[in-house]
Amino acid sequence: MHDHHSDMHPLKRLLIDILMSSLFIMLAGFALWLLWITFFRATFDTGLVTANEQTELERIATGAGVSNEHFHNVDQAVLEGAESLSLCLKCHGNYPHSKAPDVRAFLNAHAFFTACEACHIRPLDSDNIAYRWLNKKTGAELSKLEGKPGSYGAMIVPIKIVEGVGQRLDESTDRAFIEEYLGLRAVFNADQQAEAKVRIHKEISQKPIFCDECHKKSGVLNFRSLLYPPAVANRLETGEVASMITKYSEFYLPTMFDPASKVRGRRNRPQE
């Protein structure tokens, strides 16, 4: 029953020894790996640096690494001060998106590092628009991204290029009119307010640019020319962010938590 190992045919014994040695090496390797993940491995792999991205390593080595943390639960307006608030927010508030409860948190989070006009002015095919990170205080274009995601002290601004000269689309040419209106609107009746608003919003597109128009390959934004390292740009275009949006648009969870919406039908998402 119990075959005596040394009684075996030498070839059979050799095969068994090879098999058992390989198994031993695999098991020992697995055991060592368990010790490694338990005691030595970093708790969070950012996925930013992978072995085949030499340029990434170089970027980190020169101290220009872009952190990959989440920005949830951090109020950027509190962190960065409100001095750079857009003119739009004077009427629409710090959290301008309120209509679509299931996506408004994402939209409001974007509002802290994206000019309103980046989404709310849909460029015509004939327009030559460049999107750039501009410093919130000085307006200077960033040459690299430093700091936590979204907190670069800058925002993504659409710049319309006409005959080689760039014009910021987030600086209304009608600023004087708007500021005067802000002073007068309390005494305006509804019709007068509506008439003024038509002029104020004349540049604004009826249908804004929605999430999945940027978070895809060759979308409205070119994340590489927005200074993101290739790995992060991929993540924003095709990785977790883009796939989350795809799932979100067919998502059942918010409806589950908001039964009233079943009566209203699918809520008034910006694209609908």
Added chain:
Amino acid sequence: MSHGKNERMFVRLTKSQRIQHVILFVSTGLLILTGFMLMGERWVIDMFGSAGNEIFYWRGIVHRIAGVAVTLVCLYHLGYVVVQEEGRSWIKDMLPRLSDATHASQNVSYMLGFREARPKMERFTYIEKVEYFSVYFGMFIVIVTGTMMWTEQYWPKFWLDVADAFHLGEATLAALAIIIGHIFSVHYNPHVYPMNKAFIDGKISESMMKEEHGLWYERELERLAAEEAEAASEGNNNA
């Protein structure tokens, strides 16, 4: 340890015990594999390429199926050691006794060279008892925390974090105990290399039984002798 081809064999594991063991080790193997995939190194997961999503979908399904299997075999075993006669004999011999402490100290002395011979031990040695009851301890933790994580919508985040830490910690402990303790003693220990076949045929040889379970061997011989005597006397009465 050498065993002659025609050596006398004794029953070490019954059919029921062997079936329980197979279910236990197949599902535990699957659980370790599919569980630690979640801790996998990024470059390994990247090798799955576009199949990764599909593989990880099935990973979750297989982990749950194996988890249910291992839970059922544990519950069955609890009934088995209470209800069935061979189960009751099993748990009776498995309960820790004062003699286990004596055997442990004597065995350590032997291994350090202070004693001439190994102590004569019972059907289950003190090491086997520790291994056996570790499975109770470990299974309790992984089954409770695994069930919690499977029903995550009913638990606060804090308790899920606790469950996650305990599940991973116990899984790591169990995997290392199996590899370093159990796999060594049933495969790489020179007594049994390359494999102790008791889990397949349920048998132990007389020489190994004498060496590792001396007291049990003596007890079994007495029992067999008593049985034979009884059969003989019954035969005489019938005649």
